[in-house]
Amino acid sequence: MDLDNPAAIHRMVQLFYASLLDDPVMEPVFMEVAGVHLAEHLPLIEGYWCKMLLGKDTYHRNMVYRHERVHDKFPLSREHFELWFDHFNHTLDAHFEGPYTEKARKLARRILRNLARWLNARDQELAGMAESDSY
Template sequence: MTKLKDIENREDIENLIARFYDRMLADIIIGFIFTDIAKIKLDEHLPVICDFWETLLFHNAKYKRGPEVIKVHQDLDKKIPLKRGHFRRWLYLFHTTVDELYEGERAYLAKERASSIAESMQKRLAL
């Protein structure tokens, strides 16, 4: 079995996020939240998400948004009540995508941060 490499740079993050979003948007449990309810525009959204993950994993402060991200999710929750199961599915898809592509310290950190984000978001949405 071939050893996977760790997440090493922006290109790796872009690869991870592209694969994750492909999987997530096609998912029968949560895909509709992004496509039909939030109606995300991938060409605008993905670079921001990559900046976010690059900031988390490489501490380079590319991501400039702060508390507004909570409001976006609160507004989304008003359109369709978000449930713990939605976050569990999001987390499952993220973790499995990381595990298929990468292994190592940053891959582990990405999964750890995703878990923290999911838990924090659920608390802020009072789930």
């Protein structure tokens, strides 16, 4: 099955989150730090991927800002980023194949890298501001 329709994307998000939330390092980030309500969160994630893969008008929020808020409460580490991608990758490997699946893999890797760089650069900037405040 390829990720070329909303039903397949729905299935992918269900499987991906089952895997993520079964991981003792990742689960608390979602359930404790962010306190997500899965009944609201999962449809948003589906909408995001329907937009990214199928070009649908199904996601309008600022996802970077949401990760900044999570990171400010509980710093996301290299381990979190690696685990997130492992779970995503394994979900695709185990259940999906085809050009849209490969597009999803590439997009996820690129977005993940950009997000990690952005949060890192922001940490440095905030640290710099804190330092200059003390003069």
